[in-house]
Amino acid sequence: MEHLKLSKDKLGDFVAKLGDKEVLVPQKEGEALKFVPLTGDSVPELDYANTSVPPKNAVFPQTETMLRFEWGKMETTAVTGEAKEKVFFGVRPCDARAKVIVDKLFTWDEKDPYYVEKREKSTVVGLACAEPCSNCFCTSVGGGPASTEGLDVLLTDLGESYLVQPLTDEGQSLCQAASDDLEKAAEGDVQAAEKVHQEAEKKISRQIDTGGIPEGLPGLWENELWEKVSQSCLGCGICTYLCPTCHCFDMQDEVEGFDGRRCRTWDSCMFSEYTMHASGHNPRPTRRERTRNRINHKYSYFVDKFDVIACVGCGRCISLCPVNIDILDILSKVKEAL
Amino acid sequence: MVDLDKLRTVAKETVSRDDVKYLIGWSQGTFGFRVSPHFVKEPEEVDSLTFSPLCCNNLATYLTLTEKNPVPRGEEADTRKVALMVKGCDSRAVVQQLVEHGVGRDQVYIIGCPCEGVVDVKKVEKKFGELLEPVQASWENGKVSFQLPGGQVESLPREEVLAQNCLTCRYPNPVVSDILLWDEVEVKGNDDYEDVKELESKSSQDKWAYWQDKFTSCIRCYSCRNVCPLCYCEDCILDRLNPTWVFRSTNVAENTAFQMARAFHLAGRCIECGECERVCPVDIPLMKINRKLYKEVHEKYEFEPGLDPETKPFQASYRPDDKEDFIL
Amino acid sequence: MSDKFEPNIVAFLCNWCSYAGADLAGTSRIQYPPNLHIVRVMCTGRVNPLFVVNAFQQGADGVLVSGCHPGDCHYMEGNYYARRRFTLIRELLEYVGVDPKRFHMSWVSASEGAKWKDVVEEVVENAKAAGPFDQFRRNKINW
Numbered sequence: 001m002e003h004l005k006l007s008k009d010k011l012g013d014f015v016a017k018l019g020d021k022e023v024l025v026p027q028k029e030g031e032a033l034k035f036v037p038l039t040g041d042s043v044p045e046l047d048y049a050n051t052s053v054p055p056k057n058a059v060f061p062q063t064e065t066m067l068r069f070e071w072g073k074m075e076t077t078a079v080t081g082e083a084k085e086k087v088f089f090g091v092r093p094c095d096a097r098a099k100v101i102v103d104k105l106f107t108w109d110e111k112d113p114y115y116v117e118k119r120e121k122s123t124v125v126g127l128a129c130a131e132p133c134s135n136c137f138c139t140s141v142g143g144g145p146a147s148t149e150g151l152d153v154l155l156t157d158l159g160e161s162y163l164v165q166p167l168t169d170e171g172q173s174l175c176q177a178a179s180d181d182l183e184k185a186a187e188g189d190v191q192a193a194e195k196v197h198q199e200a201e202k203k204i205s206r207q208i209d210t211g212g213i214p215e216g217l218p219g220l221w222e223n224e225l226w227e228k229v230s231q232s233c234l235g236c237g238i239c240t241y242l243c244p245t246c247h248c249f250d251m252q253d254e255v256e257g258f259d260g261r262r263c264r265t266w267d268s269c270m271f272s273e274y275t276m277h278a279s280g281h282n283p284r285p286t287r288r289e290r291t292r293n294r295i296n297h298k299y300s301y302f303v304d305k306f307d308v309i310a311c312v313g314c315g316r317c318i319s320l321c322p323v324n325i326d327i328l329d330i331l332s333k334v335k336e337a338l
Numbered sequence: 339m340v341d342l343d344k345l346r347t348v349a350k351e352t353v354s355r356d357d358v359k360y361l362i363g364w365s366q367g368t369f370g371f372r373v374s375p376h377f378v379k380e381p382e383e384v385d386s387l388t389f390s391p392l393c394c395n396n397l398a399t400y401l402t403l404t405e406k407n408p409v410p411r412g413e414e415a416d417t418r419k420v421a422l423m424v425k426g427c428d429s430r431a432v433v434q435q436l437v438e439h440g441v442g443r444d445q446v447y448i449i450g451c452p453c454e455g456v457v458d459v460k461k462v463e464k465k466f467g468e469l470l471e472p473v474q475a476s477w478e479n480g481k482v483s484f485q486l487p488g489g490q491v492e493s494l495p496r497e498e499v500l501a502q503n504c505l506t507c508r509y510p511n512p513v514v515s516d517i518l519l520w521d522e523v524e525v526k527g528n529d530d531y532e533d534v535k536e537l538e539s540k541s542s543q544d545k546w547a548y549w550q551d552k553f554t555s556c557i558r559c560y561s562c563r564n565v566c567p568l569c570y571c572e573d574c575i576l577d578r579l580n581p582t583w584v585f586r587s588t589n590v591a592e593n594t595a596f597q598m599a600r601a602f603h604l605a606g607r608c609i610e611c612g613e614c615e616r617v618c619p620v621d622i623p624l625m626k627i628n629r630k631l632y633k634e635v636h637e638k639y640e641f642e643p644g645l646d647p648e649t650k651p652f653q654a655s656y657r658p659d660d661k662e663d664f665i666l
Numbered sequence: 667m668s669d670k671f672e673p674n675i676v677a678f679l680c681n682w683c684s685y686a687g688a689d690l691a692g693t694s695r696i697q698y699p700p701n702l703h704i705v706r707v708m709c710t711g712r713v714n715p716l717f718v719v720n721a722f723q724q725g726a727d728g729v730l731v732s733g734c735h736p737g738d739c740h741y742m743e744g745n746y747y748a749r750r751r752f753t754l755i756r757e758l759l760e761y762v763g764v765d766p767k768r769f770h771m772s773w774v775s776a777s778e779g780a781k782w783k784d785v786v787e788e789v790v791e792n793a794k795a796a797g798p799f800d801q802f803r804r805n806k807i808n809w
Contacts, residue, residue: 032555032620049468052619053557062557063587134369134470205470232375234403236561238619254585256724256804265586271560273577286405319468322565322617323395324367324374538761546763546801575716583716591802595719598758602715605754627761634757639750656746658736664756665749666772666785 001172003185003193004164006155010181011162012043017178021085021123024058026051035088046090046157049133050314054095054244055088056102059118062241062266066114066251071258086122087174094138094312096126096150098244104306105247114264123170126151128193129200135315137206137328143312145204146197156193163193206315208331214303216338217296225333230291232323237268239317239325245298245310248274269294295330340389340451340476341520345423348449348517349384352421358447361421362400364393370469371459375400389423389519391475391482394456394501396611397422398431401441402570420446425453427503429512430609430644431567436514437643438607438651440570450515452523455496455504457482459616462499466492502533503612503625513645531633533626549594555620556593558586562614562624563600568607575599597627605631606652609644673727673793677702678713680745683734683775690779698783699790702730709733711744715755718769722802728768728793732785735773745773767792768799 006014015023015038024035025044034053038044103119106112129136129145138144148154152171155162163185166172175182220226240246250267254260267274270291275284284290302310311327318326345363353361365376365386373392378384401420409415424432432448435441454477462484463469471487482500483493497505506529511522537545563569563576576584576596584596610632614624635641638661641652679685685706691698703726707713710733718729731752739745752771760766770792772785 029555032557034555063589134468228377231377231404232400234399234561234564234617236564236617237557237559238561238617241557241559242619250586252579252582252586254582254587254804263587265588266557268559285407318369320619322561322613324372326368329368542760542763542765544763545761549762550801583720585804591723591804594762594802595716595723598719598762599716602755602758605758627758630761631754631758634754638753653747653751656743656750658746660746660749661753662736662749664753664771666770666788 001166003190004166004175004182005158005161005185005189006164006182007161011046012041014178014181015044015089016041017181018087018089018174021087023087023089024055025089035091038089044089046127046155048090049131050092050095050316052242052316052320054098054242054314054316055091056095056098056244056247058086058088059099059122060102060115060247060249063263064114064265065261065263067262069260069262083118083121086118088122088124090127090155091124091151092129092314093126093145093147093149093151093154094136094143094314095244096124097138097143097147098150098312098314099124100150101245101302101306101308101310101312102247104308108305123152123174124150125153125155125171125174128154128156128197130157130196132200132204133315133319135206135318136204136313137208137315138313139201139204140206140208140210141309141311141313144197145200156196158189158192158196161189163189165193206328208328209335210299210309210331212338213331213334214300214309217300217334220334220337221292223337225330225337226288226292229325229330229333230287233270233287233291233325234323235270235272235287235290236322237266237270238320238322239327240268240270240294241266242316242320244312244314244316269297291325291330295327295334299331339520342388345389345451345519346384346387348519349378349387349421349423350381352447352449353378353381353384357418358421359416359418361423361449362397363387363423363449364389364395364397366472366474369472371457371462371466371473371475387423389451391455391457391477391500392459392473393425393453394459394613394616396425396428396431396565396567396613398424398428398435398567399565399570399613401432401435401446402567403564417445419444421449422446423449423451424512424515425451425456426507426510426512427609427611428567429514430509431611433514433647434568434607434609434644435570436647437649443647448512448515448517450512450518452511452518452520454510454523454526455482455500455507457499458501460621465494465499501612501616503610507610509645514647531629534630534633537626538630550590552622553593553597554590556588556597556622557620558588558593558596559619561617561619565613565617566604566608567611567613568604568609569600575603597622597624601627601631604628606635606639606641607643608632671794671798673701673790673796673798674725675702675728675730675789675793676721676726677704677730677732677789678707678710678717679704680710680733680740681706681708682740683738684732684772684782686776687774687778687782690776691782692779694779696779696783698786701790701793702786709739709741709744710748711739711741711746713748713752715751718755718759722764722768722799723804725803727796727799728770728789730770730772730785730789732772732774735775738775764799764802765796767796 023038033051035055106115154165298310361378474485481493507527
């Protein structure tokens, strides 16, 4: 598919042509930068590093109703038809790659209809990173600042304009709908974009060689490193809730009088009651076991099942952990122990 | 004046004692302006301990966070002391924990570090960018001096970089300690609760709109609760199911109930360390709520928590002449 | 039947004083507004201030907590603790933006049937002035 170019002052028009679909852009909701629906005629502000809440909250909402019930009748919430066509605009390649990883789980043995419907109705327009965050390490886990996995269109910032690269059929039809605002890209533009991508890759300073980690982790089960790295953990949910690949959830029945709903909400394996049994027994009673489980899940168990590390190197867990528990620090200790 | 050699010497002696399990202090983090809590068990590890304007963590939370597991048969629980390095606010948290019997006085060895205020990392990262190379910082004559990567040194006035609650702090010196590492610092802060009063003066609708806007972004990560040194109930009411006080769904009504419940449970107990606001990943101004109740308790009942280990907890005591002006 | 707004008010009454006082108002055939949903507790010291928050979430437009006069508590000190707690929860509710007309506390003893009528009338009038309280409700917002 041929490369196209969009000049920055036409960004608003381009987005307006996406018309009947809901366009999600990085915007402040309260104090947090999140992907929220664009309202009115506003133009997306694409001058940002990365959102604090990853775009997963639009296909895998933090709270999602599954059934509603009323006294005397029980009805399942209509799943199909309720989800709108969405366009994610300005997603970083790491978050897009995360969607592909999470897809594997939600379509594994049983297709999760709530998730799948939303995913099928979403188109993802990515924005290549020109200035990676200081804690990004996407290149160490199979990604990159211009990775195209999970994207339908990739934009690269060339200064006065964006290079627009349709990657899939949906991406192509999106670009065709806005063809008045797009021009054909020159060879020089394509090369300039290539240069941006290469420079960005060089700027990623945090690296780790994950070779041997998935196979070696199970053998470190009783190693003392887990005690050391988890001592300062608070057991909160920041790393899991803000991780684009984390996907655990809890089911809750919320009842008021005789009416209510069953909903699913995000859950975190770092919470102390995550594995609490009804008997009171907890197989992961302390933060040591829970930290060990999290690293094993992402870097070993997920690899066993799906052949991909469940981490895209976005660096949010590192930047936002209140006590500076650094996953790269943990992984380097794992490598030392191996 | 911060004396790192003395800090490390005292730490080494403390860790070598027979009756001390481990020492909790601060050491340089893995990137930029970060500092991480460090659990020191061996005397050799003390060299990484530090104390600087970057040490924002309140380590008193680990006294109650560290799990006490049942021990296998034949073994005995390790009941040795925990040595803890505290700033002024942290020591108040320890005092409040002592008042509530969350911790026994003989279970903790307190190493006091008089503090001239810690930085607000969000402010600093806005100024210098999110740096990767570790940065050092120190207090110099009313300013905070940063040793940036590349050898550059920048000194900024404290009003520009310190955390908001450090600027109004009236207790920079530890109120209880077994050993004080260096001389006490002068009290620079004074608190008129300006931020609270400003919000109080708005109309009900404006206040509701303000808080609803902030609570919409709450993702219920429970980081504020977990980092708080005074939130240590083993069976937290906000986790409870059957009855479920606060549903797990993250809509604004539940988030408001969550924050109100937490603020209320901290009334007369919160010692204003500001950790809750620092850790919040979506920047909710939690200190505004906690300070409101702190102000009410201080003004109406002339009580400040965390100063006297012999006092009774605020909500578990009363005076027959307590104010009751709104009661019909 | 007027279609003016009739507030739903949840009232937590202590068994020994306020509940008995309300009962006396009833046996004396004193007429007062019927908007209260009464929950009998043994003492106001038992009332968790989060009940107030919970009541608003479940549809109350106003909340009243009523107990024995200070010094007369059947359990000696329950109402003293309640006084402290409810002073604080009232400040907190007002600070978060809940109209202060929605939450009241009163001391009504077992012989004060007449006072009970006045208290209820004041509470209901205030709740009517404040209007329906939908913003805190659970099912209206999100189901």
